[in-house]
Amino acid sequence: MSDKKEFRVGLIGYGFMGRTHSNAYKRVGDFFPDLKYRPVLKAVCARNEERVTAFAEQWGYESVETDWRKVVARDDIDAIDICTPNNMHAEIAIAAAEAGKMVLCEKPLARTVAEAQPMVDAIEKAGVANTVYYNYRRIPAVTLAKQLIDAGKLGKIFHYRANFLQDWTISPELPQGGEGLWRLDNDAAGSGVTGDLLAHCIDTAMWLNGGIKDVSAMTETFIKERVHSLTGEKQKVGIDDACIFHCHFDNGSLGLFESTRYARGHKALYTFEINGEHASIKWNLHDLTRLEYFDHRDESIERGWRSIHVTDGDQPYMDKWWVPGLSIGYEHSFVHQVADFLQCLEEGKPCSPTFKEAQETQKVCEAVLESAKSKSWKDTGVSW
Amino acid sequence: MSDKKEFRVGLIGYGFMGRTHSNAYKRVGDFFPDLKYRPVLKAVCARNEERVTAFAEQWGYESVETDWRKVVARDDIDAIDICTPNNMHAEIAIAAAEAGKMVLCEKPLARTVAEAQPMVDAIEKAGVANTVYYNYRRIPAVTLAKQLIDAGKLGKIFHYRANFLQDWTISPELPQGGEGLWRLDNDAAGSGVTGDLLAHCIDTAMWLNGGIKDVSAMTETFIKERVHSLTGEKQKVGIDDACIFHCHFDNGSLGLFESTRYARGHKALYTFEINGEHASIKWNLHDLTRLEYFDHRDESIERGWRSIHVTDGDQPYMDKWWVPGLSIGYEHSFVHQVADFLQCLEEGKPCSPTFKEAQETQKVCEAVLESAKSKSWKDTGVSW
Amino acid sequence: MSDKKEFRVGLIGYGFMGRTHSNAYKRVGDFFPDLKYRPVLKAVCARNEERVTAFAEQWGYESVETDWRKVVARDDIDAIDICTPNNMHAEIAIAAAEAGKMVLCEKPLARTVAEAQPMVDAIEKAGVANTVYYNYRRIPAVTLAKQLIDAGKLGKIFHYRANFLQDWTISPELPQGGEGLWRLDNDAAGSGVTGDLLAHCIDTAMWLNGGIKDVSAMTETFIKERVHSLTGEKQKVGIDDACIFHCHFDNGSLGLFESTRYARGHKALYTFEINGEHASIKWNLHDLTRLEYFDHRDESIERGWRSIHVTDGDQPYMDKWWVPGLSIGYEHSFVHQVADFLQCLEEGKPCSPTFKEAQETQKVCEAVLESAKSKSWKDTGVSW
Amino acid sequence: MSDKKEFRVGLIGYGFMGRTHSNAYKRVGDFFPDLKYRPVLKAVCARNEERVTAFAEQWGYESVETDWRKVVARDDIDAIDICTPNNMHAEIAIAAAEAGKMVLCEKPLARTVAEAQPMVDAIEKAGVANTVYYNYRRIPAVTLAKQLIDAGKLGKIFHYRANFLQDWTISPELPQGGEGLWRLDNDAAGSGVTGDLLAHCIDTAMWLNGGIKDVSAMTETFIKERVHSLTGEKQKVGIDDACIFHCHFDNGSLGLFESTRYARGHKALYTFEINGEHASIKWNLHDLTRLEYFDHRDESIERGWRSIHVTDGDQPYMDKWWVPGLSIGYEHSFVHQVADFLQCLEEGKPCSPTFKEAQETQKVCEAVLESAKSKSWKDTGVSW
Known part of the structure; x- marks a missing residue:
């Protein structure tokens, strides 16, 4: 060594x-x-x-x-x-x-x-x-989605939809702020689901489908007051509990995004789907080893959504792990990011998403929050 | 007889x-x-x-x-x-x-x-x-959803989301107008996916979750010109190919709706999901005999989305058909509507949705189209 | 007319x-x-x-x-x-x-x-x-399976497995015999699940995969005595509650069959799967509109089980019904059989399965019951 | 430290x-x-x-x-x-x-x-x-199955079925023997799928459902000769490519097991299902974070197979890992086994399965191979 x-x-x-x-x-x-x-x-x-x-x-x-x-x-x-x-x-x-x-x-x-x-x-x-x-981005099935898109498999894109659904803040008894709960504190977090969950969706979306041009959003705070975990005092809740927006991508496709922590039955269900002229792709975090893929070029009577179990050696990152059919999990996405960072370092290349790229995601988040507040469309100013 | x-x-x-x-x-x-x-x-x-x-x-x-x-x-x-x-x-x-x-x-x-x-x-x-x-409304699994909601199983509702995805108009070669194609002709149809597909979603939504108060929408026409099937002439396409909107329901829940005929891989995929305080429900038309149900009151370690195969005699309409486990299909929803109409007739009661109720759905559709046009929120004026 | x-x-x-x-x-x-x-x-x-x-x-x-x-x-x-x-x-x-x-x-x-x-x-x-x-046989997805096999899509067959699982006789309080319950009366029915359920599995299997040569079986009667619904008297139960067998097909593939009325959670779950050199097929009666198909010839990184929603006009029988995406159900298989019978009548051709073909299925059933009784392999004598 | x-x-x-x-x-x-x-x-x-x-x-x-x-x-x-x-x-x-x-x-x-x-x-x-x-055994969903069974949730057991399906040896060009391929060499491995794959199924089965009493099996070697990877010479294949058996458990339930390396489309699909009087359980290795559970005691109209996403802190081992909804994978089962071994060591207790327990699994494997060879039922001699 x-x-x-x-x-x-x-x-x-x-x-x-x-x-x-x-x-x-x-x-x-x-x-x-x-x-x-x-x-x-x-x-x-x-x-x-x-x-x-x-x-x-x-x-x-x-x-x-x-x-x-x-x-x-x-x-x-x-x-x-x-x-x-x-x-x-x-x-x-x-x-x-x-x-x-x-x-x-x-x-x-x-x-x-x-x-x-x-x-x-x-x-x-x-x-x-x-x-x-x-x-x-570095869950193998998601990286595979990127490969298929970059290879032109989908053709012209019409639709991109994503949501990130959780259910852990439904109880009004849950306090806000303090260790483990700072995500409910607007001062510490900056926003609620928008920065925490939708930021993920937006990063993946722009990586896969290019820049988001303008947005129209709404947000909601279902529980208006919560006790602060440190002070024990009731305080106004400042974060967005839920956020929904639609948008235009630079490539002309329509985007639809939703996030909430009030979707009973979903612990951390991040899903996205992309519909292209020739093919479509779906993925969700609860079944993260699978990429769903529909290819219209398949022979007509045999067409169907393919459930690709992304565990083979020729699929992204999977030559590093076990043998076909054996799943890896959530934590491995971080291992992959570190591996890619170190590889880039070796090669003197930037490791995406860089700070600069992440700021573009920030622009979309901000436009979303402003749109919801002003009840109007907002340009994002993103250049992807 | x-x-x-x-x-x-x-x-x-x-x-x-x-x-x-x-x-x-x-x-x-x-x-x-x-x-x-x-x-x-x-x-x-x-x-x-x-x-x-x-x-x-x-x-x-x-x-x-x-x-x-x-x-x-x-x-x-x-x-x-x-x-x-x-x-x-x-x-x-x-x-x-x-x-x-x-x-x-x-x-x-x-x-x-x-x-x-x-x-x-x-x-x-x-x-x-x-x-x-x-x-x-009268697909047994959908009627069962109504029963569960009316029985209070879901508690306070936070979210309603629905979409209706098709892929039959992706080809620019498809003509518009004339027999079998009048749905692409704005004069005959009045709108595109909004009246054809979202109207279904809106009807179900208001039946299950009450009135829709205001909407913010966007529409898109991906193919701008098509040949008319009768005249053979190229004409501007007047319909909306895709429509997305979010909204507030009267009960405070957030709604999210999308419809398109450009979602490759989906022939007639109508889906809805409702998230309540205690329980959630999901359904889709491609697997129409199943209602997905998550009940948070189930014992913690055993909780999961239940895939209810709605084919039992104590489930809506199913005592009329075969035996448990044996599916009925799409066409039966019409049989049920006629059966209910005749039953109401016998009892001298209105059969929902009446013209009056259907007009409320029309109001939402119209507000949606106006919102998309004006790029602003619109009140629906619905009283459900 | x-x-x-x-x-x-x-x-x-x-x-x-x-x-x-x-x-x-x-x-x-x-x-x-x-x-x-x-x-x-x-x-x-x-x-x-x-x-x-x-x-x-x-x-x-x-x-x-x-x-x-x-x-x-x-x-x-x-x-x-x-x-x-x-x-x-x-x-x-x-x-x-x-x-x-x-x-x-x-x-x-x-x-x-x-x-x-x-x-x-x-x-x-x-x-x-x-x-x-x-x-x-005449559920469109099953007929499509036959088409794919006949077209040589699967190549050499290695495995055929099927089961038919129900749960309606688990209660010992359920009586046997009389109207609606004659299937529990060995005199009337001839056997239990073997003739009632496995006969279906065997018919489909030989239609899709050729003759069954020999079998090794076991049966079980879980509830040994039941009241007769007409006489009110307790009687020995004569039928097989469950039956399992493995077998060789004439084409060298291995068969595995199981049926029971004691599989809690399954109302009428008939499933089969065929594994061939190049491709495999799966189907089940609870989701009868779907045929699952895996084709190894798909490009490696994109391979997956395709969930074919069998509702298109170019798929078996479906040009007769509605439009793509809209499901038919159980009862339609009988309509198709009558349609085929009348078509054959018109053309002067036998309509499969004929009595003669159904007797071959009978031979397998009988060999299965004999094998279970004698605890030994039995030749079926089938010539398919 | x-x-x-x-x-x-x-x-x-x-x-x-x-x-x-x-x-x-x-x-x-x-x-x-x-x-x-x-x-x-x-x-x-x-x-x-x-x-x-x-x-x-x-x-x-x-x-x-x-x-x-x-x-x-x-x-x-x-x-x-x-x-x-x-x-x-x-x-x-x-x-x-x-x-x-x-x-x-x-x-x-x-x-x-x-x-x-x-x-x-x-x-x-x-x-x-x-x-x-x-x-x-130590995949959390499988351990959860054990907990539910031990808590008596299933009641009397009627059926246990398991299979382990792979497709990596279908090509006749694949050599046998040597590094990475010793599993195809009968001298090194002792058997084919029986010891490699069914041994897993049998271990889980007896852990969950008690001893296996007697078995009736069949095996097959589809490819009769393969080149040895070291010598380059064609040799007879000694292993079983596929093995199927049915059996009686000590508790009176019926068992059904199958394994093969010729099931196209399945990389490492280990599945099991248990049907009890009150409830049933299903699991598979390709979707290893999910336990499917059906409880007949659920209210009739709401009953369905629950897809339990086993990622919560109160589910086995999951308090050690991430947060609800985030999956772990295959490799973690080994971490759990080591953790349990070290915990047992600390407490001076045996860590199951011990050599003694694993020998019981060996007895079933051997009875299976003997039964297939002699085409007759074999007692296993297992005392679980």
Whole structure:
């Protein structure tokens, strides 16, 4: 292993995403042995020293910090991985870039387009490698969808529809804010389902189908007040519980997006479907190993939606794992993103989605929220 | 059979819907033997004498007419069934009502709200029994959905989403207008997918979930010009090829609707899903015997979407047919509507959807088209 | 309609199958208008005069008989349709053939091979048209399977597996014998699931995959005693509640069959799957409009089981019904069988399965029961 | 991490299973942080020094051996993990036990019951912790099935059916024997699909449903001769390509099992279904996160197969992984088995399936092969 170069990671934040990223760094070498870079878990940082120490022991981080500025300043760290609540992304990312660190940031990039702008500027000025964890692109079935589209299998696209349905906030007893619940706190998150869930849908959509030009949206907050988990006080709920929008893509196709945390029966059901002149594609996160594909060029009497079980060695990423028929899961999308990042690093290429690309997704999110507020169509200003 | 009263039908139009209605009249007695009324196929009417004669022979109509005014005028006919293109509905229905005939009209009721108004007025003035063939309500799985909702199983409703996806007009070579293709002719149809497909979705939605208050829509015409099948000349396409809208229901839930004839891989995929506080429901027309039901009150570790195969004797209409596990199909929804109409007739009750109710659906359709045109939200004016 | 020839039917028995057959005769003309023969419901016969009269009124039979010999003797009847319990098939069929009547017999042909032999002899001696209602062959998706196989799409066949699962006899409180329950009475039925359900599976299997050479079986009777519905007395249960067998087909493929009435959750789930060198096929009765098809010749990364929604005009029988995407159901398989019978009659060809072919199915059933009893392999003696 | 005890592993064999086991040892600590034991990858052993060295570098093994006897003899190793072809299991396991090592053996335990006996004897005599990797038990949905059965949800069981379908050996060009292909070599493997695939089905079946009493089987070898990958010579194929058997369980239920490598369209489709008096259960490996569950006690009109997406924190093992709705995959079953093994070790309890239990599975496999050969029923001699 002596010929591997170290890729020394400083992780900031240790929540759910801290775990998925840590797992990715630890596993990538086992399954992508040809990479020249080998991640080293140099430090993890969070304010609660006891907890972050426990996390470091569990995952094997070499050291612990309680002030993220120290991590950014350390010479023995090459890359900063940002897993904090959204309101901390900008400050950390800018500082990291200015310190010459590579930056891998959990999505969404920021709470607003304005907040994202200096992040992009700092990254570009520093010229450091960067990426944003829109991990769903790298689920093999989703990557396969991209391959089929890029190969022209679908022909002209007419429709793109996606939704992301959850049901975990239906109870009015659920508090908002604080650890594990910051996604319900508008100050920390920047928005509700729009930044949390639709941002994923939008990233995938523009990756697969190009830029979104204009949007018409509506949002709803079903539960108007919730107790704050730290203060115990009832407060107005600031986030959007649900968001729906339709839009035009640059290629002339129509888009339809919906997200909610009030869809009983769906834990994390991200679905998308694309209808083209010759073929269509469907996918959903609950059955993530399958890509549904309909090809009108199949002989007429035999046509049907094909349920492609994406577990074969000639399908994206799957030569790295087991044997045909044996599934991988959610966490592997992060392993793939780290593998691709390290591969790009080796080749001196940007790893998509970069900060710049993620800011385009931010523009759509912002146009969506503004459209809902003003009850009117909004141009996104996206250039994809 | 001597104790049965005759229900003498005059059918106007003999296309696809003429067949579904004729079949319903012929079969209802075999499967609903307790009805007091027995349909008699008295006359069928269309302008092409040769073809309508062939149709009459095939289906067993006692006589043929080529002028619908004669059918309306005949003393030996109790009910007029209207299966013509949409632009003929109003004139025929009004004349029939004025002649004291019962009227059963294929959907949509009319091309516009304004066109529908005198139809409703005439029906109400004449006090004749009437119904509009929004047949999908009476697919057993859909009726079961209604039962579960009315029993309060879902609790407060958060979301309603429906779409109706087809793919039969993707080819630019397909002509518009003329027999079998009048649905592509805006003058005859009044609109494209909005009146043809979304009208079904809206009818079901308001039946299951109450009135739609306001809408924000977009439409698209992908193929801008088509040859007319009769003239052979290229003409501007006037219909909407695709239509998407979101809306608020009176009960506070959010609605999302989409329809298109450009969704490759879907022949006639009508789907809806309702998300409530306690339970959710899904259905689709391609697998019409199944109702998908998720009940959050199920014990936690055993919860899952239930695929209810709606073929049991205690499920709607199914005691009339075969034995558990054996499916019925699309056509049976029309048999059920005729059975219900005759049952209502016997009991002197209106048979939903009446003309008046169908006009409310028309109001939503019209608001949708206006919203798309003006790129702004529109109130529907519906009172459900 | 004057150019149609009458096909005058005398129906014996009016239970579940009496209804499916009657419906078929009544509907075939509406949907297969080119047939030269037109069924006329001349007489229905059963011992209970009151009930058979009610049935005749409901379905429109012209007359009623209470002695089947009178029906067989009537000059105004062309064809005898046998829907009685199995123990009556032979006597009626033989008498009918001897009287020169055509015979359409519900399956299974008889209770035993020996009982079937004089039936076949009589039919062949009389040279009358005949068929046995193995209706599942004529569900469009099943017929499509046959087309694909005959076109060589599957290549060499390795495996055939089928099962027929029900759950209606699990309660020990369910009585046996008498009207509606004769299928639980071994004297009337001849066997349990073997003759009732597996006979269907075997008929389809040999039609699709050729003769079954030898079998190794086991049967089980889970509930050993049941009250007789007429006498109220507890009696030993004589039928097989469940039956499993494996076998060799003449073409070298392996067969696996199972049937039971103790499979909780399955009302009438008949499934089959065929695995060939190049392609495989799956079907099930609960989703009867779909044929699942996997073709290994599809491009590697896009391969998947295709869910073919068999509702298009170029798929078997579907040009007769509605439009693409709109399903037909169980009952239509009987309409198709009658249509094919009348078409064959017109062309002077046998309508498969004939009595002779149905006797081959009987041979497999008998070998299965003998194998289970003797706990050894049995040759079937089938020549397909 | 100082309070953890080391669990020092010596892995013998580095093929597909060597990877799954290595991954399990490396990941278990990250996700099961409460375990007292921490696996250390001490040594990996194989004859090809270059390859095993590469494997050791990739996976982080501390050292390499080319003679398994040396691994067994090393003082710095606590447990021997056997991933060799089946013909090596016995010798290694016995030597390891005699050396006082714990033994974790890939399934099947041995090629025959006779070969397994001294392995069980040695293990028991040495009193060392042991387990056999029948990993499918520990897929969360399968473990949930076990919980539901043990809670009595299904009631009396009538039927158990399972199959394991693959399609990777259909080509006659595929050679047999040698690295990666020893499963086609009867000397190395002991049998074909029976020991490779049915052994899994049998292990799960007896775990869920108790002992299998007697069996009636058939086997087939479709391709009679194949080239050996090392010698290049054509040789008779000794393995079973397909195996089917039915059986009685001790609890009176009927079993039906099938396995083949000639089922086109199925890469690794392991399925099972259990039908009980009150409820039924289905599962398949291609959609491994879902358990299908039908409960007859649900209210009649709402009954249906529930598709349980087993990703919640109160479902087996899932509190260790991500959040509801996010899937894990195949490899995690091995992590769970290692976690359970280490937990049992901590508690001084045997970890099922032990060698002794795995030998019972071997007895069924052997009875199956003997039954097929002798074309007669065989008692298994299993005491579960």
